[in-house]
Amino acid sequence: EDKVVQSPLSLVVHEGDTVTLNCSYEVTNFRSLLWYKQEKKAPTFLFMLTSSGIEKKSGRLSSILDKKELFSILNITATQTGDSAVYLCAVISSGSARQLTFGSGTQLTVLP
Amino acid sequence: DGGITQSPKYLFRKEGQNVTLSCEQNLNHDAMYWYRQDPGQGLRLIYYSQIVNDFQKGDIAEGYSVSREKKESFPLTVTSAQKNPTAFYLCASSRQGADTQYFGPGTRLTVL
Numbered sequence: 001e002d003k004v005v006q007s008p009l010s011l012v013v014h015e016g017d018t019v020t021l022n023c024s025y026e027v028t029n030f031r032s033l034l035w036y037k038q039e040k041k042a043p044t045f046l047f048m049l050t051s052s053g054i055e056k057k058s059g060r061l062s063s064i065l066d067k068k069e070l071f072s073i074l075n076i077t078a079t080q081t082g083d084s085a086v087y088l089c090a091v092i093s094s095g096s097a098r099q100l101t102f103g104s105g106t107q108l109t110v111l112p
Numbered sequence: 113d114g115g116i117t118q119s120p121k122y123l124f125r126k127e128g129q130n131v132t133l134s135c136e137q138n139l140n141h142d143a144m145y146w147y148r149q150d151p152g153q154g155l156r157l158i159y160y161s162q163i164v165n166d167f168q169k170g171d172i173a174e175g176y177s178v179s180r181e182k183k184e185s186f187p188l189t190v191t192s193a194q195k196n197p198t199a200f201y202l203c204a205s206s207r208q209g210a211d212t213q214y215f216g217p218g219t220r221l222t223v224l
Contacts (some may be wrong), residue, residue: 004154032211042116042202042215043155088154092211099170100213102154
């Protein structure tokens with residue numbers, strides 16, 4: 001059974017801080033790992049990391065994938081109050097009909 | 113605008129009643145999915161459909177039913193057999209062969 005574990009469960013920081021969110025996984029036949037941001041409603045897509053794309057960056061957000069150690073991190077630099085959300089990590093295994101297995105998420109709160 | 117719509121946004125149901133949640137997409141996506149999210153937990157897959165008139169059970173299908181008569185629509189019925197139906201329900205879709213899923217705004221179901 002595929003398994004995804006995120007840490008920490010929650011995190012409180014002040015604006016301007018840098019945060020690192022962790023996602024470890026146990027998946028048979030790993031295919032890809034996805035990060036989503038959820039602000040009390042629909043999760044919005046951030047990044048997808050695969051064997052051919054192990055590092056992604058968009059503005060203040062960046063993510064890397066370590067296929068050997070089976071984990072990914074999501075970095076947010078110069079945090080803003082608008083970054084407050086639940087960050088979800090999910091993995092897909094080959095042959096799973098594109099089923100996403102989600103972690104429980106990290107609740108990030110950025111204080112002004 | 114292209115996107116995924118879910119209705120209603122909030123739904124209250126008495127115990128013993130069936131209720132149907134709507135999900136419509138105009139993204140021309142082949143695959144559609146239903147997830148359930150409980151407080152402090154990640155998303156869990158209920159049902160998914162990769163093509164019209166075909167669908168498969170996910171990890172927690174008991175007490176739920178779906179249909180896929182049109183490409184654009186994937187309604188979910190929560191039956192009275194579902195023992196703990198109060199939750200946030202999210203619908204998603206993806207292009208054929210793609211890993212990235214895009215989510216609707218969700219329906220919050222409360223059983224009174």
